[in-house]
Amino acid sequence: MSNTVYLNGKFVPEEEARISPNDRGFLFADGVYEVIKYYNGKPFRYANHIERLERSLREIRIDFRETGSLKSVFQKLLADNELTETHAGIYLQITRGAHRRIHSFPDKYEPTVYAFAFSLPSAAQNIENGIKVTTHEDIRWLRCDIKSVSLLPNTFLFNEAVENGGGECILIRNGVVTEATHSSVFGVKNGTVYTHPLSNLILPGITxxxxxxxxxxxxxxxxxxxxxxxxxFELDELFITGTGSEITPVIQVDDKPVGNKKPGGITRLIQFEFFKLTSF
Structure with missing residues (x-):
C-alpha cells in the first residue's frame, strides 16, 4: 500500500513526490522542520509546535504565511494513511525552495513544503526500564534554538551512541550539559529537578x-x-524528554550507573503525569 504525502499543496503517493535538485534544502540545508505527535488522532501541544515553527521560520527569514492551513493538512495525512486511531507522528519540513545555487538568500523564492505521517508508538521498554546514554562534546553550531534541518552533527553523534550500545548522546559544551542529540535533558539531585535554561544553545522543547x-x-x-x-555523574536520577522520547529514564551514562540503575521516583511521577496529559 502506497503512503500519501503532502508536497506543495498536493496530496500524492510517496513514490511520486519530487523536488528540484536545486532546492536549497538539498543544497544548503536551508530549512526548518517540526515533528508533532498525535495520540489517537489528537495532537499533543499543537499550538506550541506551530509557535516554534513560526519562530524558526522568522529566525532564518523564510516567508511562509500559511501555517493556519496546516492542521487540516495533517489531519488528512493521518486519515489517508489510516493513522487516526493509533499513536502517530507528523513530520513537516519547509525549505527556501528551488533557486540557482547562490550563498545569499534569493530575493524571490517559493518555499518547498513537505509533510508526511508515520506510526510513532511509545518506546515502552525504554520508558519502563530506562536506557544507557553516551556523552560527547557538543560540536553543533551556535543556533540550536532553531529547529534546523541541518542535523549532521546530531546524527553523527547519535550513530556513535548506538554503535556503543546507547539510546542517546548527551552533549557537553564548555563543561556543562546542554541537551542531547534529539532530546532535552533533566537531572534530579536531592529532590530538585534541573535542566539547561533556554538560550541559543538548546532547542525550546515542547515536552x-x-x-x-x-x-x-x-x-x-x-x-x-x-x-x-x-x-x-553524581545525579540521583536522569531522564530525557522529547516528542519521540516522551519521558525516558536514563540508568547509565557512559560506563557509570545513575543512582541504583533503576528509574527514580520523581521520574516515575513525571511519567505518570505526562501520560495523563496525552490520554485523549
Whole structure:
C-alpha cells in the first residue's frame, strides 16, 4: 500500500513526490522542520509546535504565511494513511525552495513544503526500564534554538551512541550539559529537578515545557540551571524528554550507573503525569 504525502499543496503517493535538485534544502540545508505527535488522532501541544515553527521560520527569514492551513493538512495525512486511531507522528519540513545555487538568500523564492505521517508508538521498554546514554562534546553550531534541518552533527553523534550500545548522546559544551542529540535533558539531585535554561544553545522543547509545568503544578522544585559534566555523574536520577522520547529514564551514562540503575521516583511521577496529559 502506497503512503500519501503532502508536497506543495498536493496530496500524492510517496513514490511520486519530487523536488528540484536545486532546492536549497538539498543544497544548503536551508530549512526548518517540526515533528508533532498525535495520540489517537489528537495532537499533543499543537499550538506550541506551530509557535516554534513560526519562530524558526522568522529566525532564518523564510516567508511562509500559511501555517493556519496546516492542521487540516495533517489531519488528512493521518486519515489517508489510516493513522487516526493509533499513536502517530507528523513530520513537516519547509525549505527556501528551488533557486540557482547562490550563498545569499534569493530575493524571490517559493518555499518547498513537505509533510508526511508515520506510526510513532511509545518506546515502552525504554520508558519502563530506562536506557544507557553516551556523552560527547557538543560540536553543533551556535543556533540550536532553531529547529534546523541541518542535523549532521546530531546524527553523527547519535550513530556513535548506538554503535556503543546507547539510546542517546548527551552533549557537553564548555563543561556543562546542554541537551542531547534529539532530546532535552533533566537531572534530579536531592529532590530538585534541573535542566539547561533556554538560550541559543538548546532547542525550546515542547515536552521540556510540559515537564516544567508538571513540576510546578506538583510543587516539585525545578531549576532551569545547567548541570556540570562532573555533576552529571553524581545525579540521583536522569531522564530525557522529547516528542519521540516522551519521558525516558536514563540508568547509565557512559560506563557509570545513575543512582541504583533503576528509574527514580520523581521520574516515575513525571511519567505518570505526562501520560495523563496525552490520554485523549
Amino acid at each position: 521540556r515545557k510540559a515537564v516544567i509545568g508538571i513540576c510546578k503544578r506538583l510543587k516539585i522544585q525545578v531549576q532551569e540551571k545547567a548541570v556540570s559534566e562532573e555533576e552529571l
